[in-house]
Amino acid sequence: MSEDTLEDLLAFVEDELAFATSHYNDSYLDRRVSSRMRRTQCETYEEYFEVLRTDADEQTALLEAMSINVTGFFRNPDVWAGIRTILRNVAGSDDEITVWSAACADGREPYSLSMLAHDDPAIDASTVRILGTDISEPALETARRGVYTESRTVDIQDQLEFLDEYDQYVEVGDDSTYRISDDTKRNVSFERHDLINDDPKSGFDLVVCRNLFIYIDNEYKQPMLETIAQSLRSNGYLVIGKAETIPPTLNSQFAVRDARLRIYQREPTPESSADRAEPDASR
Numbered sequence: 163m164s165e166d167t168l169e170d171l172l173a174f175v176e177d178e179l180a181f182a183t184s185h186y187n188d189s190y191l192d193r194r195v196s197s198r199m200r201r202t203q204c205e206t207y208e209e210y211f212e213v214l215r216t217d218a219d220e221q222t223a224l225l226e227a228m229s230i231n232v233t234g235f236f237r238n239p240d241v242w243a244g245i246r247t248i249l250r251n252v253a254g255s256d257d258e259i260t261v262w263s264a265a266c267a268d269g270r271e272p273y274s275l276s277m278l279a280h281d282d283p284a285i286d287a288s289t290v291r292i293l294g295t296d297i298s299e300p301a302l303e304t305a306r307r308g309v310y311t312e313s314r315t316v317d318i319q320d321q322l323e324f325l326d327e328y329d330q331y332v333e334v335g336d337d338s339t340y341r342i343s344d345d346t347k348r349n350v351s352f353e354r355h356d357l358i359n360d361d362p363k364s365g366f367d368l369v370v371c372r373n374l375f376i377y378i379d380n381e382y383k384q385p386m387l388e389t390i391a392q393s394l395r396s397n398g399y400l401v402i403g404k405a406e407t408i409p410p411t412l413n414s415q416f417a418v419r420d421a422r423l424r425i426y427q428r429e430p431t432p433e434s435s436a437d438r439a440e441p442d443a444s445r
């Protein structure tokens with residue numbers, strides 16, 4: 163009975179609130195709904211479904227809860243050491259370096275990329291263009307503002323200490339706010355992009371797409387990774403989350419470069435010489 167109600171509730175979210183619940187795995191969706199049930203003091207799915215149907219604020223709250231926007235600066239520092247090496251490799255061979263932070267949440271990941279480029283004497287940061295995209299407009303609004311506030315659970319200073327002299331890239335306010343500097347922002351642009359439904363991009367040297375696939379139903383991982391593969395130039399790099407894997411059907415498209423850090427390189431394709439000629443970080 164209750165499980166049926168959860169299914170009805172998820173169908174309502176998909177049909178009426180236009181959030182594609184069918185793309186996400188069931189246990190993840192159940193956890194998000196249960197968390198909203200605790201916040202609204204509803205004991206059953208039925209009770210919560212009644213609230214959801216009639217309360218527009220709760221609809222917004224559930225949609226935000228479902229878009230799992232947890233992120234951080236330099237999340238998993240060991241991976242960022244790997245990303246630094248990739249940027250150096252690409253910098254040696256390209257006039258312009260184009261990077262796509264796909265599913266970038268509120269922008270801390272693309273700003274980490276920009277700080278990394280500025281911080282590295284082997285990289286000319288003026289040649290680096292970073293595009294941050296996400297499905298969530300509220301997350302993108304925060305990203306464009308570039309102002310982050312420390313909370314009880316998030317130690318921003320600790321995250322930024324990945325770089326010895328991070329204070330060149332952020333202004334730290336008295337009220338525990340961290341404002342990304344104009345120089346760091348200049349390399350980064352943001353736009354909305356849905357990895358399941360929107361078109362691929364093209365010509366990127368590096369795509370960083372981390373900590374989204376863990377929430378996605380298996381059948382949608384493949385089309386999302388195909389979108390990413392098409393967006394990379396031949397030999398372009400892909401970094402996924404440390405708990406994520408590439409489905410075996412796509413193994414032929416990506417060579418493993420560092421299995422532990424989940425770093426891959428796109429295998430050359432016959433048409434790849436054409437896409438290498440057109441780097442495109444703006445679309």
Ligand SMILES: C[S@@+](CC[C@H](N)C(=O)[O-])C[C@H]1O[C@@H](n2cnc3c(N)ncnc32)[C@H](O)[C@@H]1O
Pocket residue numbers: 229230231232233234237264265266267268271295296297298301355356357358359371372373374
């Ligand atoms: C856990 S965050 C990951 C943020 C960042 N990549 C990181 O690892 O810190 C997952 C992000 O995926 C976004 N997202 C969910 N479904 C998406 C989709 N279909 N296309 C693009 N982004 C999506 C969410 O809005 C959320 O901001």
